[in-house]
Structures are given as structure tokens and as C-alpha cells.
Amino acid sequence: MSVIKLSELRPVYVVGVGLHRYQRATETSFVDLALSAIRAALTDAGIAWTEVEAAYTSSTRLGMAVSQPILRHLGVTGIPTTQVENASASGSSAFRLAVRDVAAGFADVALASGVDKVAPGVRAETLTGVHGYDEGVVVPPIHFALLAEEYLRTCNATTEDMARVAVKNHANGAKNPFAQRQKERSLEEIVEDRPIAGVLTRLECCPVGEGAAAAILVSGEALDRLGISRDRAVRVLSTAQHSEELYGTRSYDAELTRLTTADALQDAGIRPDQLDVVELHDAFAIEELQYIEAMGLCPEGQAPHRLRDGEFAIGGRVAVSPSGGLLAMGHPIGPTGVGQIVEITKQLRGESGARQQPDAIYGLAHLVGLGAVCLAHVLAAPGR
Structure with a gap:
């Protein structure tokens, strides 16, 4: 077809x-x-x-x-x-x-x-009359805490490696007057904050x-x-959307992201290494590490090391969530995806002030929705 x-x-x-x-x-x-x-x-x-x-x-x-x-x-x-x-x-x-x-x-x-x-929000799945094996116990924080445990073990990474995602994004949010969280946080503050689920602390979960x-x-x-x-x-080069398939034992969030972003990038005619700005679904800190790799921004298992080296900070190779991301900008749900477009548009115009990624030409917005669905959009700076 x-x-x-x-x-x-x-x-x-x-x-x-x-x-x-x-x-x-x-x-x-x-x-x-x-x-x-x-x-x-x-x-x-x-x-x-x-x-x-x-x-x-x-x-x-x-x-x-x-x-x-x-x-x-x-x-x-x-x-x-x-x-x-x-x-x-x-x-x-x-x-x-x-x-x-x-x-x-x-x-x-x-x-x-x-x-x-x-x-309050109501999940339609709870009204079907069909009960899952977990009886509703595996809520999103637990789901992503389990993914975090698996990822950190598999990649030989530490909880501090994951917490650096939150350090970066809280620092970005502190420069954003529209962010819900506008305070820089130290690595120690994030790691020692109130635990939410498993290795995830409150400051590693979006408000x-x-x-x-x-x-x-x-x-x-x-x-x-x-x-x-x-x-x-700012030109919209592509928009892609997919829903969940069967991925065996691999994280469906990451695999769905891999397919959707690859589709968006291919239609836009650019490679992952050409992206200058990325706004992604970091509702929980572990997601950024997974999605960076799934998008092809770095090899599998390398996200913690690249993050530590500053590759994903403003001024680095590619600015990931310069708005503060869901972790600091916030996640009011209905507006979140449009808010990502706002940030990328400003970045590609060179209008982001203290959060500006120098010489930004290409940006990608990405979100995963419960269900699961995934969307990705690629935008280009004026004149491109």
C-alpha cells in the first residue's frame, strides 16, 4: 500500500x-x-x-x-x-x-x-470489564522503575547516571519562565529526594x-x-505516528520510539546526528536515557556516558529537553505536545535566550501516550 x-x-x-x-x-x-x-x-x-x-x-x-x-x-x-x-x-x-x-x-x-x-483522569481500559494480571498494581511509576532497574543493570550504570538527566533538565527549567519547576538541583538533592518507586525519586518524576x-x-x-x-x-518537515506492536521482552516504549522517530527522520530527509534540539517524553528520568538511544542519538548503552560528558546539554552536540522537559517544564498532559513545538520553534528562530542552542537548524519533538501511541515531528529553521 x-x-x-x-x-x-x-x-x-x-x-x-x-x-x-x-x-x-x-x-x-x-x-x-x-x-x-x-x-x-x-x-x-x-x-x-x-x-x-x-x-x-x-x-x-x-x-x-x-x-x-x-x-x-x-x-x-x-x-x-x-x-x-x-x-x-x-x-x-x-x-x-x-x-x-x-x-x-x-x-x-x-x-x-x-x-x-x-x-481525576479515567482510563477507558479500566471500564472494559477485563482485568489484567497485575490488577492495576503496575502504575506508571512502578513500570518505569522496573525499566530503570533493568536498564541500569544491563548497561552497568548507576543511579547517579540516571539522576544526571534530572540535574540537566532542572537546570534548563530554571532558565524557563514558563516551567513549573524553576529551581536548579544538585545530584545529591535528586538522589536523596523522597523515593517514589524503586530507584526513582520525586525529582526524577514529572509534575x-x-x-x-x-x-x-x-x-x-x-x-x-x-x-x-x-x-x-519554521517549516514542519515531517510528522509520524505509530501504536504499540509486540516486541518480545524489549521495552515497548523504547521500541515504539525507535520506529516512530526513524519514520519521522526518514520523511524529513535527515539523519539523527543532524538534530540540534530534541524535546522528548521524559516523564521519568530513565525514559530520556532509553529514548536517546532509540532515536539513534548515540549507540545502545552509551547514553549515561554521553550525558556525563555534556553531549545533551545546551551548547552540547544536541540539546535534549532545553525547555526543562517534562521533568521540569511539567506535564499538564493536554498542552504538553504543543508546548514542545513552542520550544522547538523558538529554538530554531534563535529566540530562546538563556536556553538557546547555538546555530540550531533541525529539531525533533517526541511523545509517548498511554495505550501506547507515539508521535514524532521534525521541524527546520527558517529558510531550510
């Missing part, structure tokens, strides 16, 4: 991005959170709301019909709106759908946004709070028609 790739369709550009800070639960309504991010994205793009022709809103804990209570405050324009839920990959999925709309010519200007508040993110996508035709400068238009 022949599958159309994004590279075969018309070019798509990110021209406006916006965020509301990720934070602990507050009394702020989800409407205000989302409007803050969307208005910032419109201002960044320099366009009016009336130019937007399609909108995708990602959320996981706000109930049905999230888009209209938000968007009606911008103007009731009658455009198609769609709510997207795909667990942790919800924002990534909303972005992918908006990209495909513009690439295929269904819209010239599209909005991808995400918003969530702190609230789940509230927040919002937005991105405006346009076609090349819209760039010219709306007078948007190409000097700040």
Missing part, C-alpha cells in the same frame, strides 16, 4: 506560538489558561483570529466540548473545531492533525492548542499540573497572502 508522506504535500510552517505557564493547580479557569496561550500565538504570528480556518484543542481531564467555551471569546466564526484526546500524546496529535489539514489543502491557517486542569500551549500553522500561500515574514516561519 502506498502511503502519502508529508514531504509529498505542500509545505507547512509554524508562524505563531504561545504558552501559559505550567503550574500547580490554581483557581484560574481552563478558558483563561487557553486564551492566554492562543492570543499569544496569534500576536506572535501577527494575524487576526478571523484568519484561522480550523482548530484542534487537546485535553484529557476537562470533559466534552472543550473548544467552544474557549474559542467563542475570540469570535464565533463557524470554523471546524475538534477536541483531541490521546493520553500524554494529545497535544502532539492535535498538532499532527492541524499539520495534515494545511498540508492537504483543507485549510490555509490552522490552530493547534492544548489545555488542562488538575483533575502534573495545569497550563496551556498554542501554535499557528500556515501554508506557503498564506505566508504571502497574510504578509507573514519567512524569516520567522
